[in-house]
Amino acid sequence: MDDLLRLDERLNGDQRLIRDTVKSFVADRVLPHVGDWFEEGTFPARELAPQLGALGLLGMHLEGFGCAGTDATSYGVACRELEAGDSGLRSFVSVQGSLAMFPIWRYGSDEQKQQWLPPMAAGEAIGCFGLTEPDHGSDPANMRTYAKRDGSDWVLNGSKMWITNGSIADVAVVWAQTDDGIRGFVVPTDTPGFTAPEIHKKMSLRASITSSLYFDDVRLPESAALPGVRGLKGPLSCLSEARFGILWGVVGAARACLEAAVEYAQTRVQFGKPIGAFQLTQEKLAWMYVGAAQAGLTALHLGALKDAGELEPRQVSFGKLANVRAALDIARQARSILGGNGITLEYPVIRHMNNLESVLTYEGTQEIHTLVLGEALTGLAAYR
Structure with a gap:
């Protein structure tokens, strides 16, 4: 294409x-x-x-x-x-x-x-990131996982949910409340009291390992705490890094769906001609390309800002919100062009469409990123 x-x-x-x-x-x-x-x-x-x-x-x-x-x-x-x-x-x-x-x-x-x-x-050790909790997803400031000092050690208790790589990880970076505010801890997953059961029955991100993390009196030395940051700045800065990868990544998912739809429209014959020769199909494909290209432009621009050291978190929110929505819309349109074949795994479309439903939610829901932009425009926070 x-x-x-x-x-x-x-x-x-x-x-x-x-x-x-x-x-x-x-x-x-x-x-x-x-x-x-x-x-x-x-x-x-x-x-x-x-x-x-x-x-x-x-x-x-x-x-x-x-x-x-x-x-x-x-x-x-x-x-x-x-x-x-x-x-x-x-x-x-x-x-x-x-x-x-x-x-x-x-x-x-x-x-x-x-x-x-x-x-x-080198890929010899696998890591995971423990922030989201069963009752505190978009509101990490109120997380319940807690680390208390016990002599020179820390004792960690609590749970995390929807953790990619959790059950196969060798090390977990875990964020917890302490008496001195939110701290990050580097937790080897073979530490006694750490368990990470895998989450099953997902209909999205099925080619990905998703787990819960449980900490039952997990004893850690002082050296396990990240010394360079305290407060929400730590986990939020990590999310900003990951969201940058998302706003680029979904451009690839959108492109894969668009390419599948174009190829199908060129070869699927109905009423004596390829369905790509019908105006309704061409309109869908044209708007799908517009959305994919606009997302690509956004990614390129934000990449240039990041390389210049000028990228702001609210700009990342713009990219994550706009590009994931565009990719999901493209996937849904592609599914319609493929008709019944669009729901089979012989084509990539339904897989990408289901996956993007998760991408829309994780690392900041569309509602949270909408409020980030709303605050940037008005100067008024509307999170509570």
């Missing part, structure tokens, strides 16, 4: 190389199998993680400790190509790099960085 606006011509040589490398990996290692993974509710994380690490995709936008140290736009392009395969694949990379590695890299001690970042960058 033609890139009518020639958006990728704005990428530099390194960014195009990353695009092509990740696209080839997805075509060879993911697309032939992801329909089965989705249907079976499995994801071969332990098999794929070292391969993703060898490509430099884990923590790729971080410097040192075995990380690739790419620019932000390169990270975005990689997320786009990963999510063109499946949102679960991009989620795995986003959680590993932006939610688990980033807080250790930004706020961790030298010991924490040396212990965890090199094996995580």
